[in-house]
Structure formats: C-alpha cells, structure tokens
Amino acid sequence: MPDDAPERRMTRDAALDVLARRRTDQVVVSAMTALGPWRQRSPSDRNLFNLGFMGGASTYALGVALARPDVPVWVIDGDGSLLMQLGSLATIAHAAPANFLHVVMHNGIYETSGAQPIPGEGRLSFAGMAREAGYAHAARFDDVEAFDAELDDLLSRDGPTLVELFTAPGDSFYAPAPPPAERPTPAVARNWPVVRDALRTD
Amino acid sequence: MPTVAQSIPAASLLQALLDAGVQDVVAVPDTHQRTLISAIEEHADLRFIQATTEDEATAICAGLIVGGRRPLLQIQHAGLYACVNNLRGLGIDGAFPIVLLAGLLGRDPAKAPGDDFGSMVRLAGPLLDALEIPHYLIDGPADLPHLAAAYAEAEARGGPVALLLGAETC
Ligand SMILES: Cc1ncc(C[n+]2csc(CCOP(=O)(O)OP(=O)(O)O)c2C)c(N)n1
Ligand SMILES: [Mg+2]
Numbered sequence: 001m002p003d004d005a006p007e008r009r010m011t012r013d014a015a016l017d018v019l020a021r022r023r024t025d026q027v028v029v030s031a032m033t034a035l036g037p038w039r040q041r042s043p044s045d046r047n048l049f050n051l052g053f054m055g056g057a058s059t060y061a062l063g064v065a066l067a068r069p070d071v072p073v074w075v076i077d078g079d080g081s082l083l084m085q086l087g088s089l090a091t092i093a094h095a096a097p098a099n100f101l102h103v104v105m106h107n108g109i110y111e112t113s114g115a116q117p118i119p120g121e122g123r124l125s126f127a128g129m130a131r132e133a134g135y136a137h138a139a140r141f142d143d144v145e146a147f148d149a150e151l152d153d154l155l156s157r158d159g160p161t162l163v164e165l166f167t168a169p170g171d172s173f174y175a176p177a178p179p180p181a182e183r184p185t186p187a188v189a190r191n192w193p194v195v196r197d198a199l200r201t202d
Numbered sequence: 203m204p205t206v207a208q209s210i211p212a213a214s215l216l217q218a219l220l221d222a223g224v225q226d227v228v229a230v231p232d233t234h235q236r237t238l239i240s241a242i243e244e245h246a247d248l249r250f251i252q253a254t255t256e257d258e259a260t261a262i263c264a265g266l267i268v269g270g271r272r273p274l275l276q277i278q279h280a281g282l283y284a285c286v287n288n289l290r291g292l293g294i295d296g297a298f299p300i301v302l303l304a305g306l307l308g309r310d311p312a313k314a315p316g317d318d319f320g321s322m323v324r325l326a327g328p329l330l331d332a333l334e335i336p337h338y339l340i341d342g343p344a345d346l347p348h349l350a351a352a353y354a355e356a357e358a359r360g361g362p363v364a365l366l367l368g369a370e371t372c
C-alpha cells in the first residue's frame with residue numbers, strides 16, 4: 001500500500017482505460033474531469049453524468065444500484081466531490097449494495113475549479129475511510145499495472161467496494177460556454193431518461 | 203376561521219403512500235414524522251433507505267427513479283434548507299419527478315406557515331417558490347389525497363413537488 005502522498009501516480013487516461021476494457025452492461029456514473037474522457041472511451045446508453053450537482057455522484061449511483069440489484073453499478077468519483085458528501089460512505093455501507101463499485105480519482109486537487117489542493121491531501125485515505133465506514137472491500141493503487149492486475153478479483157467480490165486511484169493532477173480547468181440564445185434543456189435532463197429506457201425490463 | 207393543523211395518524215399516511223404507489227422512502231429522520239418512520243420501517247412493502255444528509259437523499263431518489271422505482275423523499279423543513287443544490291441540480295435541471303414530504307416541526311398550528319414566528323417554518327414556502335417547486339400543505343386527514351396528486355403533478359411537470367406536513371403525525 002502506498003504512502004498517503006505517493007511519489008508515483010497513474011494518469012487518469014490509463015486508469016480509465018483499465019475500467020473501459022472491463023465495461024460491459026454496467027451503469028456508470030462519472031464526475032468532473034473523468035466525465036469527458038470516460039464518455040469518449042466507453043460510449044453507452046448506460047452512462048449517467050454527474051453534472052451540476054457536485055458531490056452527488058456516489059448517492060446518485062447508489063439509487064440506481066438499489067433500484068436494480070441485478071445490474072452492476074460503477075461510480076467514477078472525484079476526491080473533492082466525495083469529500084463534499086463524505087457521509088455517503090456511511091450511507092452506502094449501510095445500504096450495502098453488492099453490485100456497487102466506487103472508484104475515487106485521487107488527484108489531490110480540485111482540478112476543474114483551478115487545481116486548488118483538497119483539504120487533508122497527503123494525510124487522508126479514501127480506502128481507509130471506506131473500510132472504516134463499513135464497505136465490504138477497499139483498495140488503493142498508485143501503479144496502473146497493479147490496478148489492472150487486481151481489478152478482476154475486486155470485481156468478482158460482493159460490494160460495496162471502493163478503489164482509490166492516485167492519479168496525476170492535470171490541467172482541465174472548466175471554462176463555461178458562452179450564454180445560449182434560448183433556454184436549453186439541461187444535460188442531466190437529456191441524459192437520465194436514456195439510461196432509464198436502456199434499463200427497462202418490460 | 204383560523205387555520206388549525208390536525209395531526210394525521212401514521213397508519214393513514216402510510217396507506218396514502220401505498221395508494222400513491224410509493225415503493226421506497228428515502229429519509230433523514232424528521233422528528234415531526236417519527237411515528238410514520240416507525241410504521242414505514244415495520245412495513246414489508248416499503249423499503250426504508252437512510253441517508254446522512256438530505257443532499258444525498260435527493261440524489262438517491264433520482265437514482266431510484268432512473269432504475270424505475272417510485273421513491274418518497276422524507277425530510278424535515280431543516281433538511282429542505284440542506285439540500286437546495288441537489289434539488290436544483292437534479293430536481294430542476296435534471297427534471298426528476300421527486301416528491302418530498304417535509305415536516306414543519308415547531309409550527310404554530312393555529313397560524314398559516316407564512317405567518318409563523320419561526321424562520322424554519324415561515325421560509326419553507328418562499329424557498330420552494332424561489333426554486334420554482336409547487337408545494338401543498340398537508341394540514342389534516344382531509345389533505346391526504348394531495349399525496350397521489352403530487353406524484354401525478356411531478357410526472358406531468360417533470361420536476362419536484364413538495365408536501366409540507368403541518369402537524370406532528372400520531
Ligand atoms: C456545490 C459546489 N461547490 C463548488 C463548486 C465549484 N467546483 C466545480 S468543480 C470543483 C472541483 C472538483 O474537484 P474534484 O471532485 O476533485 O474533481 P477533479 O476536478 O479534480 O476531477 C469545484 C470545487 C461546485 N461546482 N459546486
Ligand atoms: Mg480532484
């Protein structure tokens with residue numbers, strides 16, 4: 001297990017490649033700087049986007065997991081985002097969905113808002129907090145090959161499982177688009193009905 | 203005639219939830235609704251899902267709706283103030299038909315909530331107005347049909363509908 005401030009960090013893209021190679025029918029909720037690269041790598045009518053409600057990815061995913069215990073649900077969360085609703089670790093552990101994989105992209109910063117460091121960086125462990133909150137499994141990786149080697153085993157176990165990935169900070173600063181001429185339908189409202197329809201069993 | 207909020211028995215509220223097709227109740231405990239919470243926890247056909255904050259509870263409701271379930275967001279007025287960003291992001295921007303039932307703990311039963319001395323009670327309506335969320339007062343057993351109507355309205359408008367519970371359940 002690496003120190004809390006590892007020397008080595010995998011790239012976000014390499015981490016997402018490892019997940020995308022295993023992606024089949026999972027519902028995947030992605031957040032922040034993982035969202036765009038995930039959508040590119042793994043296009044699907046089962047991708048849910050955490051846009052405009054920072055911190056909500058983990059519990060949005062929990063709702064789907066509890067509605068559909070037969071469908072595996074992954075969430076690719078931001079470290080700053082998870083800190084914003086850290087109580088969700090207890091909520092998820094308490095609900096104990098076996099079909100739940102929680103991936104935390106630990107880049108140590110609020111990259112999207114201009115790369116400010118997250119509180120506790122260098123000291124806190126998301127895997128440690130998940131384990132102590134009562135997740136069934138928790139692991140952390142700084143090396144993408146080790147992550148790749150162990151992911152199948154982690155996926156084969158009943159969750160909830162949290163995987164903390166030390167990723168290299170990038171520079172994906174978010175610049176808002178220019179104001180539209182007409183009131184648009186927000187992205188979240190366009191996104192979830194697609195996933196709902198893809199999940200329909202009747 | 204002055205408004206006088208009447209207490210509703212937990213069993214009647216629970217039946218109204220079942221009649222409205224509710225399957226999951228997502229909650230942060232509301233003192234006002236504690237007898238209803240106990241009744242829900244004991245009922246085999248309703249799943250009780252607890253969250254640590256109302257922001258989480260709102261997102262859980264949204265995820266449940268994606269998965270085809272019909273949830274109720276059960277909170278206290280204080281919780282309404284605590285979940286504004288997710289209510290806006292998921293309820294308004296996401297157009298999720300979330301129905302919430304919020305207890306007006308500490309409300310003076312003889313006054314309209316807008317005239318209450320307590321800010322938690324008095325500001326709930328204006329806050330919902332600001333969020334463009336329709337809201338209805340459940341002030342006694344006669345108002346129970348609002349529950350099923352709230353689900354119909356939430357589906358029709360594509361967005362949240364709030365029910366404010368005026369008196370403690372019994
Ligand atoms: C409630 C709320 N507060 C603040 C912000 C501003 N904000 C936008 S992105 C962001 C940082 C996200 O950090 P993290 O979850 O670590 O994701 P990363 O960008 O590092 O991938 C912040 C603070 C927001 N969007 N919502
Ligand atoms: Mg981050």
